[in-house]
Amino acid sequence: MKEATTEILFPKAVIERRVEELATQISLDYAGKELLVVGVLNGAFVFMADLIRALDVPCTVDFVRMASFGAGSVSSGEVSIRKDLETPVAGRDLLVVEDIVDTGLTLSRLVEILRERCPASLKVCAFLDKWERRRVPFVADYVGFSIPDAFVVGYGLDYNEQFRFLPDVRVLKDIV
Numbered sequence: 001m002k003e004a005t006t007e008i009l010f011p012k013a014v015i016e017r018r019v020e021e022l023a024t025q026i027s028l029d030y031a032g033k034e035l036l037v038v039g040v041l042n043g044a045f046v047f048m049a050d051l052i053r054a055l056d057v058p059c060t061v062d063f064v065r066m067a068s069f070g071a072g073s074v075s076s077g078e079v080s081i082r083k084d085l086e087t088p089v090a091g092r093d094l095l096v097v098e099d100i101v102d103t104g105l106t107l108s109r110l111v112e113i114l115r116e117r118c119p120a121s122l123k124v125c126a127f128l129d130k131w132e133r134r135r136v137p138f139v140a141d142y143v144g145f146s147i148p149d150a151f152v153v154g155y156g157l158d159y160n161e162q163f164r165f166l167p168d169v170r171v172l173k174d175i176v
C-alpha cells in the first residue's frame with residue numbers, strides 16, 4: 001500500500017454516539033415490527049454491523065452488491081444488481097443500509113428495483129451523505145453525517161479497497 005496522508009473527520013467516539021442516535025430513532029419508528037436490513041456491499045458492512053447491534057427491534061439481514069457502468073471514473077448512470085438478495089422481500093419492512101450516498105445513482109436504482117418486489121415498507125439509512133455530488137435527486141430517510149465533497153475512507157469506506165478497516169472516518173489527501 002502506498003503512503004497516504006489522512007486527517008480525521010469523525011473519530012471513533014463520535015461515530016459510536018451517532019450510530020446509537022440513529023439506532024434509537026429507527027427502533028422508535030419500527031417499534032413492534034421486525035426489520036429486514038439490507039446491506040449494500042462492500043462499504044456498508046461495518047456501519048451495518050454496529051447499527052443492528054444497537055437496535056431495539058428484531059431484524060434479519062441480507063446483502064446486495066451493485067454494479068455501475070461507465071468509462072474510467074465517469075459513471076454512465078447505469079446501475080444494476082451484481083449480487084442479489086437471497087430473501088423474499090414481499091410484505092417485509094426493509095431498511096437499506098449504505099455507507100455513503102454520492103451521486104445517488106446506486107440507491108435510487110436499488111430502491112426502484114426493491115419497490116417492484118412489493119415490500120410492506122422501504123427506507124434507507126446512509127452513514128454519510130455527500131449531497132453536493134448528487135446527479136439524481138435522492139434523499140435518505142436516515143443520515144449519519146452530511147459531508148462536503150472530500151474523499152473519505154475508513155469505517156467501511158475504501159480507496160482502491162484500502163482503508164476499510166480504519167475505526168474512524170478520515171479525509172484522504174495527496175491522492176496521486
Ligand code: PRP
Nearest residue numbers: 041042043099100101102103104105106
Ligand atoms: C460506493 C458506495 C455506494 C456508492 C455510492 O460503492 O458504497 O454504494 O458508491 O455512490 P453513488 O451515490 O454515486 O451511486 P462502491 O461502488 O465504491 O463499492 P464499495 O461499497 O464496495 O466500496
